[in-house]
Amino acid sequence: MSKYERSSHITEGVARAPNRSMYYGMGYKETDFENPMIGVANGFSTITPCNSGLQPLTDAAVVAIREAKGNPQVFGVPTISDGMSMGTEGMKFSLASREVIADCIETAVQGQWMDGVVVVGGCDKNMPGGMIALARINVPGIYVYGGTIKPGHHKGKDLNIVSVFEAVGEFTMNRMSAEDFKAIEQKAIPGTGSCGGMYTANTMSSSFEALGMSLPYSSTAANEDQEAARNAAEAARVLVQAVRENRRPRDIITRESIENAVSVIMAIGGSTNAVLHFLAIAHSAEVTWTIDDFERIRKRVPVLCDLKPSGKYLTVDLHQAGGIPQVMKILLNAGLLHGDCITISGKTIAETLVNVPDEPPADQDVIRGMSNPVYKTGHLAILKGNLSPEGAVAKITGLKNPSITGPARVFDSEDLAMEAIMARQITHGDVVIIRYEGPRGGPGMREMLAPTSALVGQGMGETVGFVTDGRFSGGTWGMVVGHVAPEAFVGGVIALIEEGDSVTIDAHKLLLQLNVPDEEIEKRRAKWKQPTPRYTRGVLAKLSKLASSASKGAVTDLFE
Numbered sequence: 001m002s003k004y005e006r007s008s009h010i011t012e013g014v015a016r017a018p019n020r021s022m023y024y025g026m027g028y029k030e031t032d033f034e035n036p037m038i039g040v041a042n043g044f045s046t047i048t049p050c051n052s053g054l055q056p057l058t059d060a061a062v063v064a065i066r067e068a069k070g071n072p073q074v075f076g077v078p079t080i081s082d083g084m085s086m087g088t089e090g091m092k093f094s095l096a097s098r099e100v101i102a103d104c105i106e107t108a109v110q111g112q113w114m115d116g117v118v119v120v121g122g123c124d125k126n127m128p129g130g131m132i133a134l135a136r137i138n139v140p141g142i143y144v145y146g147g148t149i150k151p152g153h154h155k156g157k158d159l160n161i162v163s164v165f166e167a168v169g170e171f172t173m174n175r176m177s178a179e180d181f182k183a184i185e186q187k188a189i190p191g192t193g194s195c196g197g198m199y200t201a202n203t204m205s206s207s208f209e210a211l212g213m214s215l216p217y218s219s220t221a222a223n224e225d226q227e228a229a230r231n232a233a234e235a236a237r238v239l240v241q242a243v244r245e246n247r248r249p250r251d252i253i254t255r256e257s258i259e260n261a262v263s264v265i266m267a268i269g270g271s272t273n274a275v276l277h278f279l280a281i282a283h284s285a286e287v288t289w290t291i292d293d294f295e296r297i298r299k300r301v302p303v304l305c306d307l308k309p310s311g312k313y314l315t316v317d318l319h320q321a322g323g324i325p326q327v328m329k330i331l332l333n334a335g336l337l338h339g340d341c342i343t344i345s346g347k348t349i350a351e352t353l354v355n356v357p358d359e360p361p362a363d364q365d366v367i368r369g370m371s372n373p374v375y376k377t378g379h380l381a382i383l384k385g386n387l388s389p390e391g392a393v394a395k396i397t398g399l400k401n402p403s404i405t406g407p408a409r410v411f412d413s414e415d416l417a418m419e420a421i422m423a424r425q426i427t428h429g430d431v432v433i434i435r436y437e438g439p440r441g442g443p444g445m446r447e448m449l450a451p452t453s454a455l456v457g458q459g460m461g462e463t464v465g466f467v468t469d470g471r472f473s474g475g476t477w478g479m480v481v482g483h484v485a486p487e488a489f490v491g492g493v494i495a496l497i498e499e500g501d502s503v504t505i506d507a508h509k510l511l512l513q514l515n516v517p518d519e520e521i522e523k524r525r526a527k528w529k530q531p532t533p534r535y536t537r538g539v540l541a542k543l544s545k546l547a548s549s550a551s552k553g554a555v556t557d558l559f560e
Contacts, residue, residue: 020033028071032071035069035071036070036115036116036240036243036244037070037071037073037112037113037114037115037116038065038071038072038073038114038115038117038118038236038243039073039105039112039114039116039117039118040058040061040065040072040073040074040075040118040120040236041104041105041108041109041118041119041121041130041133042054042055042058042074042075042076042120043076043077043079043119043120043121043122043123044058044076044120045079047079047080047081048079048081048083048084048123049149049191049192049193049194050079050081050083050122050123050124050126050149050193050194050195050201051079051081051123051146052192053122053146053147053191053192053193053223053224054120054122054146056229057120057144057146057147057228057229057231057232058074058120058232059229060229060230060232060233060236061144061232061233061235063233064232064233064234064237065118065236065239065240067237068236068237068241069240070116070240073112073114075108077101077104077105077119077121077126078097078100078101079097079101079122079123079125079126080093080094080097080123081123082094082123082125082200082447083161083195086165086447086450087414087449087450087451091444091446091447092442092444092446092540093444093539094124094125094444094446094447095125095444095445095471095543096540096542096543097125098125098128098129098132098277098280099129099132099543099555100129100539101121101125101126101129101130102129102130102132102136102284103133104133105117105119105129105130105133105134105137106133106137109133109137109139110137114139115139115140115243116139116140116141116239116240116242117134117140117141117239118141118144118232118235118239119131119133119141119142119144120144120146120232121143121144121145121146122146122193122194122201123194123201124194124199124200124201124204124273124474126146126201127145127200127204127205127277128204128277128280128281130143131143131204131208131211131213131253131277131281131284132280132281132284132555134213134249134253135249135250135253135285136285138248138250139248140239140242140243140246140247140248140249141213141239141248141249141344142213142214142235142236142238142239142242142344143208143213143214144214144231144232144235145194145201145205145208145214145219146193146194146223147193147194147221147222147224147225147228148194148195148196148201148202148221148222148223148314148316148319149190149191149192149194149195149196150191150193150196150222150224151190151196151314151316152187152188152190153190154183154184154187155180158314159184159187159188160188160195160196160314160475161188161189161195161196161199161475162195162197162199162308162309162449162453162475163184163188164184164185164188165449165450165454165475166453166454166456166457167180167181167184167185167457168450168453168454168457169453169454169456169458170457170458171457172424172454172457172458173424173457173458173459175457175459192223193222193223193224194223195474195475196308196314196315196316197307197308197309197314197315197474197475198268198269198270198271198305198307198309198311198315198474199271199308199309199475200271200273200274200473200474201474202219202220202270202315202474203265203268203273203474204271204273204274204277205218205219205220206264206265206268206270206324207261207264207274207278208261209264209324209325210257210260210261210263210265210324210328210337211252211253211257211258212252212253212257212260212341212342212343212344212349213249213252213253213343213344214235214344215231215235215344215345216324216352217231217319217323217324217325218235219323219324220315220316220319220323220324221319222316222319241346242345245346247342247344247346249285250286252341252342252343252344253281253282253287254285254287254341255288256338256340257341258278258281258282258287258289259293259338260338260341260349261278262274262278262293262294262297263297263301263331263336263337264324264328264331265278265380266297266298266301266302266378266379266380267302267303267305267327267330267331267378268303268304268305268307268318268324268327269305269306269307269310269311269379269397270474271472271473271474272380272393272394272395272471272472272474272476272482272483273447273471273472273473273474274380275291275294275380275382275393275483276471276483276553276554277553278294279291279551279552279553279555280554280555282553283553283555283557283558284555291382291391291551292382294380294382294393295381295382295510297378298377298378298380298381298382299377299378300336300377301336301377301378302370302374302376302377303373303374303375303377304327304330304331304367304368304369304370304373304374305318305327305366305368306365306366306368307366309474309475309476309477310395310397310477311374313366317366318366320364320366321360321361321364321367322356322361322367325352325353326356326357326360327367328349328353329353329356329357329358330358330359330360330369330370332349332350332353333358333370334370337349339353375397379395379396379397380393380394380395381393381394381395381396381507381510382394382510383505383506383507383510383511383512384511385504385512385514386493386513386518386521387467387484387494387497387503387512387514388481388484388485388492388494389486389493390485390549390550391483391485391551392467392482392483392484392485392512393481393482393483394480394481394482394505394507394512395472395476395477395480396507399462399479399507402479402506402507402508403504403505403506403508404429404431404463404464404465404479404506405431405502405503405504405505405506405515406429406430406431406465406502406503407429407430407431407499407501407503408431408433408498408499408500408501408502409425409426409430409431409433409499410433410435410497410498410499410501411432411433411434412435413434413436414437414446414448414468414470417432417434417451418450418451418454421451421455421458422454424458426455426460426464427460427464428460428463428464429463429464430464430465431464431466431467431505432451432455432464432465432466432467433467433468433494433497433503434448434451434466434467434468434469434470435468435469435487435488435494435495435497436469436487436488436495436531438484438485438487438488438489438490438492439487439543439547439548439549439554440487440489440490440543440544440545440547441469441487441488441489441490441531441534441544442470442534443534443535443540443541443543443544443547444540444543445469445470445471445483445550445554446470446471447470447471447473447476448466448468448471448472448480448482449473449475449476451466452466452472452473452477452478453475453476455478456477461477461478461479462478462479463479464478464479465479465480465505466478466480467480467481467482467484467494467503467505467512468481468482469482469483469484469485469489469492469494469550470482471483479505481512483550483551484512484550485549485550485551486549487549489530490530490549491525491528491530493514493521496514496521496524496525496528497514498524501514501515501516502515502516542556543556
């Protein structure tokens with residue numbers, strides 16, 4: 001008997017009377033117990049503009065569930081604003097929040113024995129946290145993305161959150177007036193929605209559409225448009241039907257559908273964080289998937305979309321040009337998608353895309369065709385070498401020459417590196433090393449948007465290398481390599497680099513190398529001692545104890 005069939009028998013038996021009594025206290029009628037219990041994981045908060053516009057979407061989903069003869073059960077899900085915590089100690093809680101979100105959804109859905117769940121989220125970790133939970137608990141589920149933000153404007157230029165971080169560097173170099181700096185700060189975020197480029201939130205939402213766990217066209221709409229609420233209502237209706245047909249996440253999240261999702265990530269120029277998050281999602285779905293699979297997909301899928309941070313356009317522009325279905329149709333026709341993968345609606349990918357044009361509109365250049373890609377191969381490269389035998393992630397598009405060899409400038413935290421950058425102690429040709437910021441050492445793999453954007457603003461985005469065992473924001477671009485594994489805290493070679501050592505980043509050769517003899521590395525290793533953990537209580541202490549290597553998704557439930 002399926003879970004849905006078991007829980008729908010709540011009215012049977014005297015022993016169930018106390019359970020029913022609790023529902024009667026909330027206004028349920030006896031006939032309501034014939035209908036499925038549908039959870040609505042509501043990420044609404046006033047913490048961040050990414051999530052402050054989610055309540056209308058949740059409300060629309062609740063109405064649609066009732067209309068579809070389901071019983072909506074709304075519960076809250078926490079969030080951390082990456083944009084607000086960036087460059088602070090608070091950013092250490094960002095990756096931890098992915099696990100907390102997954103645990104919250106799992107706890108509520110399983111503890112209340114819900115028959116299905118609609119997850120409504122906006123900020124970066126809402127997406128992977130929600131999908132990890134759906135894959136883990138494997139009750140029928142669907143993801144509703146809160147939507148992207150519309151651009152701000154100043155002096156005829158579109159603005160987004162990265163504009164502010166880059167303005168910091170420009171202002172410190174006296175390349176921007178105080179008046180313009182203040183204007184950009186105040187105008188970059190004009191309303192609700194998630195950061196507007198193809199950064200982490202929009203990358204993950206787009207990939208979920210390709211995965212089959214969100215509805216077509218829902219991943220690139222703006223939060224402030226009525227389309228977002230209509231998408232939420234339709235998603236709820238689709239989910240109730242999926243419950244009745246017992247269509248579950250692990251029917252949808254397969255090795256082939258993850259290939260589809262990663263292919264779309266490559267085609268849209270998505271965030272490096274997608275590597276970490278899809279390793280975690282695959283782990284939760286018990287799908288075999290490794291970091292090397294990203295490199296396999298990268299070599300065969302071109303970048304088709306000219307999107308920020310390294311390109312010209314924002315996600316709202318992608319939506320107007322045809323959205324993710326248009327990108328998917330181009331990939332499907334090129335034999336780069338598995339068209340037979342099932343989606344939450346019950347249709348296959350091929351059936352879902354049947355009415356989408358074969359070519360993008362001729363009056364736009366956001367989406368390119370296969371004959372005229374932005375780049376011939378994907379942008380998320382997996383680099384290996386003595387510095388990263390388990391792999392590291394580099395975003396290699398938008399660079400004139402994605403290779404550099406230079407002297408290491410070594411910092412044991414993001415904060416120390418930022419101080420040096422703002423004091424103009426970094427120069428062209430340097431390779432900045434930020435270590436002890438990994439999953440366990442940070443703990444939490446802080447995102448390095450503040451220092452990388454400051455370097456871009458200072459005019460060194462393409463001339464300074466940047467290597468870390470932490471992460472990067474989806475808004476980062478430049479000569480950057482993150483997710484270095486093994487991390488410094490567990491004795492990875494990144495812990496053994498000394499100031500002035502020669503370091504090579506070479507995306508052509510997929511190489512990340514410390515140019516020091518093996519004998520010298522082993523001498524240093526013999527002297528190295530693991531630092532005292534930075535946290536010994538609470539959430540971050542748990543993360544420091546439990547997190548796996550970044551090469552395995554930095555998950556907290558990998559017990560080997």
